[in-house]
Amino acid sequence: MSIDAQVHTPRAEQDEQSIDIRNPADGSEVGSLRCATQDEVTAALGSARAAQPSWAATPPAERGAALRRAADALRGGARELAELNTRETGKPLGDSLGGIEAAISTLEQYAELGPVHRGLSLRGAVTATDYTVAEARGVAVLLTPWNDPVAVAVGLIGAALVTGNTVIHKPSERCPHVGELLGRLLQSSFPDGVLTTLTGAAAVGRMLTEQTGADVIAHVGSSAAGASIARAASVTGSHVIRENGGNDPLIVDADVDPAWAAAQAALGAFANAGQICTSVERIYVHRDIAEPFLTALAGEAQTRSASGTFPPLVDGRMRDAVQAHVSDAIHQGAQCLAGGATPTGPGSHYPPTVLTGCTDAMTVMSQETFGPVAPVTVVESFEEGLRLAAAGPYGLAASVLTGSIAHAQQAIAALAVGTVKVNAVFGGAPGGSAQPRGISGAGFGYGPELLDEFALVKVVHISSPQQGA
Known part of the structure; x- marks a missing residue:
């Protein structure tokens, strides 16, 4: 679905719903966005599936170059995006800009890490070769939160794309305008169907996660929503990465x-x-x-x-x-x-x-x-x-x-x-990662390890053919 086609105030069909957002600082209206329909969700999954083989076959260095173009596009739209984030979620402007700077840095890091995401050589017979290769999982559905909507979303988007997956991103219904603008800024750096943004509330999330079509689902949000996604994935077979609630x-x-x-x-x-x-x-x-x-x-x-x-x-x-x-x-x-x-x-x-x-x-x-x-x-x-x-x-x-x-x-x-x-409630080295436990989630959500989450490992064994008598 076209990013631009998602912004509608009138509703032409009875099954369409809109999200109306007000500025939490003063109650003023920010705007209204139309939610994606079932047909649009199905079409987006189909487009992502069709585009994925070609994107996976693109040399990793070229995928990394696309991420660098996306980082430049994000840098160019940073002020507009930060101001919109502040109006939509109440996040202080300095923090909003900081989140975008972190997102740009993450894209640039993954642009470098993606091409050197390597396998292992295995020791076997002298006349045989054994090694592993990382392959894209396929179509990645990313469901991201409102409290740091650019940095979190871009981290997942960058890791998924640089490893050869295609992406459907659904930003939180609490910041749909930020998600829409972010998608518009990033999308032109990639071929058609590689990155799609869908606006919607919980119903759109269920459409994306409860039907077959996603090979991997990454969710950052509440523990209740994460548990629901994990249950759905046990039926569809999707790999799930979750960073969910904490009571730290x-x-x-x-x-x-x-x-x-x-x-x-x-x-x-x-x-x-x-x-x-x-x-x-x-x-x-x-x-x-x-x-x-x-x-x-x-x-x-x-x-x-x-x-x-x-x-x-x-x-x-x-x-x-x-x-x-x-x-x-x-x-x-x-x-x-x-x-x-x-x-x-x-x-x-x-x-x-x-x-x-x-x-x-x-x-x-x-x-x-x-x-x-x-x-x-x-x-x-x-x-x-x-x-x-x-x-x-x-x-x-x-x-x-x-x-x-x-x-x-x-x-x-x-x-x-x-x-x-x-002795510090916040902080950490660049590229750090962690695995949540219990109802707080599962899988690595950041860092170089996130590339592994978006990839499948294939073991290759090559032996010499038997020679005739």
Whole structure:
């Protein structure tokens, strides 16, 4: 389906639906986009299937060159795309631009890594040759989120395309205009049918994942949606890569500076209004420093709230969900030290919130809140904090603030998550990757390992023919 053909305000057919978006900062209208129909989804899958053999046969260096052209196109449209992202999702403009810069860098990295994505030689008989080759899986369906819509989408798109797959991308229904513009910027760098963007809500996602046609599905989003996709793939046979929800803990040990620890906790819980997959979702602080830590954390929240620049939540539905978690905690006995109430006025703003006296029976501790909430449990020992942090069905990431190498090593061993961060709630080397666990997903979502996820390995054995007598 043509990218340009997706933008419609009127609906000519009864089975078409549109997505209407309002700016979460002030409630103003951003625009309306038409959702793809079943016929358009089927056509897109067919076009991607038809284009895939030729794209896979394209020399890897040429595929890498196409990614570099796409990076240049993205660089040229960065400002427009960032401003649209800010209007559509509320993401601060600087963060929006940062996400696009990361996306450009990722395309350039994959442009280099793709042509050197190599197999292995195997040792066998002297007169035989054994080796492995990586082959594209085929058609890749990519379902991407709204909280970092360019960087996440482009990482998956770049890895899938450079390994010879064709791509159908469905951006989140919470940022369809960003997804549409991103697709328009990238599409001209590739042959027809190689990259298609489809706009739609959950129904379009189901059309793409529940019918035969996708060889690989990559999903970044909620655990519930990821589980549904995995169930569908067990029928269709699609390979699934999932980075799903997290309920990431932060353990604050007794031997760290409480003000520094509070600043780290605030960064982890409040950055992008808490709408980051690896946000700090629950905090376990040692009693020895709990009082100054909580005082400093409440101050961090109040400073952000008073700044006038704290970003909104993506929409009213998300704000209602966050408030429900906070209200449940307070009803069960938690004390609110900052924030905790939905403000009046336009948009979907919610203040940075600090809760203490929290227990694991509270929803705010047991589930992903995905908002600017820092719920705190005071513990008597590092071991108690580690035990509580390690509990639960999620397995995305965890953070530990400690001056003890022994405690850091204990945490690394005990926490069943894809990423353990010691003394920094965010950060990591370029090209890093991780495998989520539990209901947080499966498979590598980033880095060089993502190329392996989008490829199949074929083993080749060549022997010498038997000579006649």
